[in-house]
Amino acid sequence: MKFIKDVSRTTFKLCQKKIRRILPMICGIVVLTYLLTYSSHEDDMIVGVRKKQLGINLEVTSPSVNDSQLSVTTDNTTIGTTPIPVNPAIHFPLDIDLKQSVKDKIEKNIDVPAKPINEHNFKYIHKPLKCEFANIAGGINMLILVKSGVRNVFLRNGIRDTWGENLAGNIKLRFMLGYSVSHVETSKRxxxxxxxxxxxxxxxxxPNNTLKTIMGFNWAVTECASARIILFLDDDHLPHVNNIMTHxxxxxDDDLDxxxxxxxxxxxKIYKGRHHWxxxxxVYPYKTWAPYLRGGAYIVSQKNAKKFAVAFPFVQYLHVDDGYLGVVALKLGIEPQHDDRFVTRKRDIMNNKASFVYNDYKHPHNLKMGWKVVKNAKS
Structure with missing residues (x-):
């Protein structure tokens, strides 16, 4: 019995020592979790208090989710490798002949015979000057629109110092941001x-990623109409601009347009429940998406961009932006075209120098390292 008591006493003392060592770590984790949670919800809390004081319209279109959306392949998901028949098998509001209505609007200026259900009633806080491209013989004017989180200042500066620096005169770079109460002065500067x-x-x-995408399409069509091609990128992607332009x-002309x-x-796959996608x-009763292009990097012609811009007000909002574009494309009869070169992880950059885009650059230092490889590669 005495042996059991001695063992118990010794075990208790050991546990006390370990707890004293571990406790600061546990407290640190709790505090860090609180700070991260507070930071992610900071804007929403401030917006609720200061909305009237700021005198601008701030909206979140659906419940807040704290993650960046990336397309994934799972179970019943397949990668597009061959042309697909475009048919409106998915019925999604508005269930109208959107393809013909958009064509009539663009070609004949006939209004779409329906009331908009997804009007983009937001105002610019910051808007660049209209695009002016240099007249380069044989050049194709391309606008690069980078979807970026408002907090990612250092990553944007990394882009400006690497692949975004000294672009040819027929290529323009712009960043798409949303509003943050805590970053007003930073964004202004x-x-x-x-x-x-x-x-x-x-x-x-x-949840407003789709708003950001719609904003980009609208700006490209109205403020950069002389761009024949628009490249959409996430800010953690490194494009091989020379490879893209060569392609x-x-x-x-027909293929370009x-x-x-x-x-x-x-x-x-359509996720249900509490998943952030x-x-x-x-809202969307189907088990799978219409064919779509992974949102991290894709190219759209100016002609197709105009069709999307006219169509958006007449297609119900979905916060998963690449899936939403797939639905709109299906309604417009636009076929998403597949190319493997749009997804290459940064660790494979040395072995895939013919790729169009390399992804997952979360830090400016890694971006600069990747840029050195791209810059020195023969294309």
């Missing part, structure tokens, strides 16, 4: 310094 920030008065939050120059090109996902069944 950045916009005034570089004149490359497109920012409207919707809150910079994951574009290899296409004939019909581009909606990227890494296509067929039968992409979740779409309620009563």
């Amino acid at each position: 950045e916009a005034e310094t570089y004149n490359d920030i497109i920012l409207e008065n919707f809150v910079d939050a994951y 574009l120059r290899s296409l004939n 019909s581009l909606f090109l990227g890494y296509r996902i067929d039968n992409g 979740a779409i309620p069944r009563n």
